[in-house]
Amino acid sequence: MKDMLTKWSSKISNDDKMEIEVSKWFVRLLEDVIIHALFGRNYEEYGKFIFKLQAQQKVYATKAYEQISIPGYRFLPTKKNIIAWRLERDVRKTFMKLIEHRRKRLYCRDDHDIQTEDGPKDLLEVMIKTSSTNPNICSLSTGIINIDEIIDECKTIFFAAKYSTSNMLTWTTVLLAMNPHWQELARDEVFKVCGARDAPSKDDIPKLSTLGMILNESLRLYPPVAAAIRQAKMDTKLGGLNLPKGTELLIPIIGIHHDSTLWGEDVNEFNPARFAHGVAQAAKSPMAFMPFGLGARHCIGQNLAIIEAKVVMSMILMRFSFQLAPTYRHAPAIRLFLCPQHGAPIIFQKL
Numbered sequence: 158m159k160d161m162l163t164k165w166s167s168k169i170s171n172d173d174k175m176e177i178e179v180s181k182w183f184v185r186l187l188e189d190v191i192i193h194a195l196f197g198r199n200y201e202e203y204g205k206f207i208f209k210l211q212a213q214q215k216v217y218a219t220k221a222y223e224q225i226s227i228p229g230y231r232f233l234p235t236k237k238n239i240i241a242w243r244l245e246r247d248v249r250k251t252f253m254k255l256i257e258h259r260r261k262r263l264y265c266r267d268d269h270d271i272q273t274e275d276g277p278k279d280l281l282e283v284m285i286k287t288s289s290t291n292p293n294i295c296s297l298s299t300g301i302i303n304i305d306e307i308i309d310e311c312k313t314i315f316f317a318a319k320y321s322t323s324n325m326l327t328w329t330t331v332l333l334a335m336n337p338h339w340q341e342l343a344r345d346e347v348f349k350v351c352g353a354r355d356a357p358s359k360d361d362i363p364k365l366s367t368l369g370m371i372l373n374e375s376l377r378l379y380p381p382v383a384a385a386i387r388q389a390k391m392d393t394k395l396g397g398l399n400l401p402k403g404t405e406l407l408i409p410i411i412g413i414h415h416d417s418t419l420w421g422e423d424v425n426e427f428n429p430a431r432f433a434h435g436v437a438q439a440a441k442s443p444m445a446f447m448p449f450g451l452g453a454r455h456c457i458g459q460n461l462a463i464i465e466a467k468v469v470m471s472m473i474l475m476r477f478s479f480q481l482a483p484t485y486r487h488a489p490a491i492r493l494f495l496c497p498q499h500g501a502p503i504i505f506q507k508l
């Protein structure tokens with residue numbers, strides 16, 4: 158993070174202003190955070206390679222999402238499908254290599270000792286330890302989860318964590334650029350809570366309540382994940398609806414967040430104060446706010462995402478004031494995730 162801000166500062170000479178397209182920077186920042194949290198420092202190369210492959214996958218997935226879906230089409234060996242299948246194979250192979258390497262380092266040394274008695278250092282280590290009930294057996298199939306499940310979890314986290322959190326940061330920066338009053342309130346709070354520290358400490362994070370309200374309002378107006386999907390596992394009665402087993406439901410998170418019967422007449426306005434008394438009091442229903450989904454399968458990364466966003470936004474607010482660039486065009490679009498279609502050019506000035 159400090160690296161990114163130093164680069165921004167060096168682009169701005171003296172008290173000049175500088176235009177920065179923030180969405181690209183936030184994506185790169187999130188890649189670093191995820192690689193370190195999931196794999197640890199030594200696996201940067203693998204991580205970067207997987208991100209490169211997934212970025213290509215996203216292009217194909219977005220195109221497929223925007224096209225009319227013809228049943229069975231995805232199984233045909235068209236040029237696009239062949240490329241998509243190859244990318245999927247390569248992602249899997251790279252994860253497999255990485256997990257194998259890590260597992261060997263953990264358990265399969267010559268002396269067959271467990272390498273460390275310490276607690277797990279990152280998420281991958283947690284999963285590897287869960288996958289093997291007997292660490293002296295060099296296998297990933299004796300435990301609660303197997304290698305295919307570990308790979309699937311890694312794929313989801315790599316993809317979901319990067320684009321969702323970077324979009325939240327982008328929209329929050331755009332909204333604070335559009336609303337200088339709230340930008341000022343957030344900055345005042347950051348200085349008051351963090352004092353002379355150049356980044357918030359672990360104890361500062363929960364005290365940044367205005368910033369928390371701003372992040373919630375940003376997630377309400379521009380939820381990075383615009384909808385969730387559920388399938389009825391059995392014949393179900395839901396309110397007045399009878400849902401036969403197998404029925405798929407699309408829960409329109411973005412629609413619920415913009416429903417004036419739940420949020421009031423100012424539903425389309427940026428008003429973080431609506432969250433002043435907590436999420437449950439912000440709307441007519443305590444379930445109306447669902448940027449991370451609801452229920453047993455809600456997002457596992459919710460707390461991490463909010464901590465990341467508080468750290469990033471407060472470090473920016475400490476150093477710069479910012480406003481929208483004249484080239485900014487407001488055009489939210491769903492490209493798998495809800496993002497600004499033409500990017501987010503912002504003008505930064507050193508404080």
Ligand code: HEM
Nearest residue numbers: 318321322325382385448449450451454455456457458462
């Ligand atoms: C602003 C950031 C984020 C948003 C808006 C977001 C949103 C969501 C949503 C809406 C779901 C689906 C929940 C449902 O179906 O009910 C989900 C699932 C998930 N998210 Fe996130 N997410 C974010 C960040 C993260 C991060 C940082 C991670 C990982 C470190 C993560 C990992 C996951 C995983 C693994 C699932 C699947 C959970 C399951 O199926 O049990 N997400 N997220």
